[in-house]
Amino acid sequence: MSLLAARQLSRVYRSGVTGRDRRTVLDQVTLDMSPGECVALLGRSGCGKSTLARLLAGLEQPDAGEVRFGGRPLPTFGKADWRAFRRAVQLVFQDPVGAVNPRETVAQIIAEPLRHLRGLTGPAAMEQIQGLLRAVDLPADAAGRLPQQLSGGQLQRVCIARALAAQPQLLILDEAVSNLDLHLQIQMLDLFARLKADRGVSYLFITHDLRLAERFCDRVLVMDDGRIVEETRVGGAFALTSREGRALQNAVLPAMPPRRAMAG
């Protein structure tokens, strides 16, 4: 059975004074995520990836279609269902600075899901916080720091730790590792792989970096202009065939410098 599913999701953004200007950002998107599965959603900026992520996480409502969690449509959820859903599906955004309260310490930031979603407080919460900081390779003394005292990469890892604090079944990562240094990206991927193996966590990796998809994902979806235009199983290297997929694949940076004429 699918863990999280989207059925014919459409979303239109209206702008202008009276909402006359309409832009369809998602056009009948259907998607199924199985438990333990890792799916990459690829596409250039503005193709609707992040909107899809927000709809899947229940942060925004579709104009048509529905999102189902464990087979049940989100709009039928009661309070307890939402709580279970929030715990099961966590989202990490691209911009960590905008995703945290600048007046809270790292410990307070991570304590929030522990308290609200898992009922942990006091020493039990502190122990979890320390474990999560270790898992994302932050020093124990980061707990007492404020967001502005951390680098962007460190703060992004705080956001990942906060998402993991809920012990989610599905983690939606909206370009959440692409801004990290490579060794940290790889470290995060290794951590995700471990959680996948140990606890069957699923991942929806929203990215424009094919290399990450190749390394980590079972299935790749290519989005273009609000639609899913291609779907491919991944087993190591793979070739995309849609126009958009080929454009993405051609844009992958070289592994080694090409032999080109030197300057001068």
Added chain:
Amino acid sequence: MTPSCLAIRGLGVETTRHGAAVRLVDDVSLEVRAGETLALVGASGCGKSLTCAASLDAAPPGVRRTAGSIAIDGVEQAPADIRGRLVATILQNPRSAFNPVRTMRQHAMEGPAARGVPASGRAQRIRVAMADAGLEDADRILALHPFEMSGGMLQRMMIALALASGAPFLFADEPTTDLDLIVQRDILDLLLRLTREQGLGVLLVTHDMGVVAALADRVAVMDAGRIVETGAVMDIFHRPAHPVTRGLRDAHLSLYRDRSAA
């Protein structure tokens, strides 16, 4: 005559933490030559961006340059005199680099006016620079505000402003980090073309060895505020000497291990 070499010598940068001086950049020397790209690579927080900024005396508040000089063709210069005149800078996240309530035209006129370019020449200059930066239809774009433009367009505009300044050197600090892969490729191709065709000398700060492979002629590797290795791009990739360089290269190549790496 167009300058051919920019040299940063013995740069030292410090800040104060808990009352004690902390050295952030330590004795860094770099040489950027006209017509080529020197990539400055290293982990985040190693001091690469600070090196760029401090060498032009544009370090953030609370951080001070304690040593070092900058020279053009062997002649030492006051950083404030060459900033924006001989060295243009483009940054990561172009959106935050523009004033949100001003049009591209207002941005484009500000620099030349400050440099004393006669009003008659300003419009033509920015048009040529925009065409070189791959922005067709200059009239339409000059009327736009930042929010009406994509990140890729804004970065091209930032490059156009840099070109319009006529500066022979460009400091590019993670210029493609926030852009999607397709736009990134276009911007890197553009920078490569500008070095080759216009003889621009580029100091490229990046943490992505893929960007280095695509663009750099020479590479300086930085770790904890110091340069640990400098060499031709081929040597850095094929014969890295320092463990930090090897670490960066190996982490990068591990992303490609499933594909037949060229």
